[in-house]
Amino acid sequence: MMKVEQGKAERITEVRILDCCHNVAEDENMIWVCSGAVNVGEIAHKAGNLLTYMGKGRTCCTAAVATGSEAHVKIALKAKKNIVINGCGLRCASKILEHVGARIDYEIVLTNDIPMVLTFDVSDDDVKKVAEKIVEEAKL
Numbered sequence: 001m002m003k004v005e006q007g008k009a010e011r012i013t014e015v016r017i018l019d020c021c022h023n024v025a026e027d028e029n030m031i032w033v034c035s036g037a038v039n040v041g042e043i044a045h046k047a048g049n050l051l052t053y054m055g056k057g058r059t060c061c062t063a064a065v066a067t068g069s070e071a072h073v074k075i076a077l078k079a080k081k082n083i084v085i086n087g088c089g090l091r092c093a094s095k096i097l098e099h100v101g102a103r104i105d106y107e108i109v110l111t112n113d114i115p116m117v118l119t120f121d122v123s124d125d126d127v128k129k130v131a132e133k134i135v136e137e138a139k140l
């Protein structure tokens, strides 16, 4: 439990501490999201984090792999499974993994089912549906 200052009000919020990606990758489904700056990128980001909280995998820092961070590339190379969530058909997250030679075990392109809209206002229902679809299709 942690005290969180929010303006003048103070409330108690439970903080869920995540496993360190580096320590768990070999036995974990590592989830890579594009986090694009449109609705489908936002849904990708939130769906990845929801899957993590559901205990189905662990999101990791896709941007760090793109920079060539040795630690993050190693995580992608040794992951039990790499699950990739792309917002649109440009497949940025998948291309980042392909660039470092990491195996992709499952990938999804959200615009195949969800139209791209220039907003970050996405529904929890859409995020949940995407997460559930990934659980089913990737057999997580």
Ligand code: SF4
Binding pocket: 034, 035, 036, 037, 038, 040, 041, 086, 087, 088, 089, 090, 091, 092, 093
């Ligand atoms: S896959 Fe599409 S939505 Fe995601 S970062 Fe790339 S261009 Fe943006």
